[in-house]
Amino acid sequence: MSSQPELLNRRIVLGLSGGVACYKAADLLRELVRAGARVQVVMTEAATQFITPVTMQALSGEPVVVSQWDAREPNNMAHINLTRAADAILVAPASADFIAQIAQGRADELLALLCLARPLSRCALLLAPAMNREMWAHPATQRNVAQVQRDGAFVLGPAAGDQACGEIGDGRMLEAIELRDELVAFFQPKLLAGRSILITAGPTFEAIDPVRGITNHSSGKMGFALARAAAEAGARVTLVAGPVHLPTPRHVRRIDVTSARQMHDAVLPQAPRHDIFVATAAVADWRPASAGEEKLKKDGSGRPPAFELVENPDILATVARLPPEQRPWCVGFAAESHDLLRHAREKLQRKGIPLIVGNLGPATFGRDDNQLVLVDAHGEVELPVASKLTLARELVRVMAERYEARAA
Numbered sequence: 001m002s003s004q005p006e007l008l009n010r011r012i013v014l015g016l017s018g019g020v021a022c023y024k025a026a027d028l029l030r031e032l033v034r035a036g037a038r039v040q041v042v043m044t045e046a047a048t049q050f051i052t053p054v055t056m057q058a059l060s061g062e063p064v065v066v067s068q069w070d071a072r073e074p075n076n077m078a079h080i081n082l083t084r085a086a087d088a089i090l091v092a093p094a095s096a097d098f099i100a101q102i103a104q105g106r107a108d109e110l111l112a113l114l115c116l117a118r119p120l121s122r123c124a125l126l127l128a129p130a131m132n133r134e135m136w137a138h139p140a141t142q143r144n145v146a147q148v149q150r151d152g153a154f155v156l157g158p159a160a161g162d163q164a165c166g167e168i169g170d171g172r173m174l175e176a177i178e179l180r181d182e183l184v185a186f187f188q189p190k191l192l193a194g195r196s197i198l199i200t201a202g203p204t205f206e207a208i209d210p211v212r213g214i215t216n217h218s219s220g221k222m223g224f225a226l227a228r229a230a231a232e233a234g235a236r237v238t239l240v241a242g243p244v245h246l247p248t249p250r251h252v253r254r255i256d257v258t259s260a261r262q263m264h265d266a267v268l269p270q271a272p273r274h275d276i277f278v279a280t281a282a283v284a285d286w287r288p289a290s291a292g293e294e295k296l297k298k299d300g301s302g303r304p305p306a307f308e309l310v311e312n313p314d315i316l317a318t319v320a321r322l323p324p325e326q327r328p329w330c331v332g333f334a335a336e337s338h339d340l341l342r343h344a345r346e347k348l349q350r351k352g353i354p355l356i357v358g359n360l361g362p363a364t365f366g367r368d369d370n371q372l373v374l375v376d377a378h379g380e381v382e383l384p385v386a387s388k389l390t391l392a393r394e395l396v397r398v399m400a401e402r403y404e405a406r407a408a
Ligand code: CTP
Pocket: 200, 260, 279, 280, 281, 282, 283, 284, 285, 312, 313, 314, 315, 316, 317, 331, 332, 333, 334, 335, 336, 347
């Protein structure tokens, strides 16, 4: 299972309409090209006031088209030629005026014209709005946005924040990397559409005193990759994360916790509201019986302090024992240092779950790649070394298949 560039051979028309956010389009173009996409840039006249076609041509390696009367096209039909082989048109920035044109099916300029002339069933239209917050909130814009969505376009963002005009509010175009990720997600099969998934991720931290604690090397990367892959597949995702410094994947609801007991208390009320539960967290097995309120001090004797450990609740086993009407379909992870298969199989039994994913903890903690073995009652399947995101997408495919088979 190789980890290919995420947009390899995707043919994208990147459209720019007029707006200050055109300054982000150059970065976006670089991200798309880096991700393997073949990008044709089309700009409106207004967009050329904000960024030059020279820049966009240099970055895409293709002449930029601005006018529908561009005589370089042999048949002079740029609006047809440009979309017939395209997988998607991404308009970023999409101005209020541009969205209004699309809502009305107008074809004042080449970019709007080619959106209208695109093959609806094969070439998706994605719009990244960018405008002042008052323009975004205006009923006319909201009406137009609702209309273009009804007509099948996808609206990405906008984000809230500082605006070029000095105001603060909704209307900022998403950042280049966010738009790239939205496009990548768009092309993923929607295997979990209509489903909900609850995921635990990362280590837990068990306090000894206010400044020290017991934790482990889990980075949370596998669980976060899984949350992203599940969201890309169309699921509603809740991620209960231990103490990690990873960005929240887009469209994922995140609940931050520190200790195993907090993770347990966050998961339990959520579990019956989700179809699938995946426990990727490396939950600390034990915690100090009582955490001191003050920092433990050396007493001069040379002897370290003694403290008792007590066992933490097993979150996965607790969820797996919920009554059937409250119980999500459960998947566990087994992080082992040795005898992976034997331990994974033993955990499958002990926790009473249908599927467990084994990995070698010390070999994967903190890394961006991993190697998995899926173990169920019938046997095991190995997923060879790949990026955690690639493995997460494969795992989503397997889980979707098995979940549906179970529900049938
Ligand atoms: N798990 C959990 N709550 C715990 C301990 C583990 O939910 N208190 C979950 C993990 O998220 C994982 C699975 O149980 O999905 C197995 O975790 P692991 O740490 O590999 O195994 P343990 O059950 O802790 O057993 P051992 O420490 O003996 O290996």
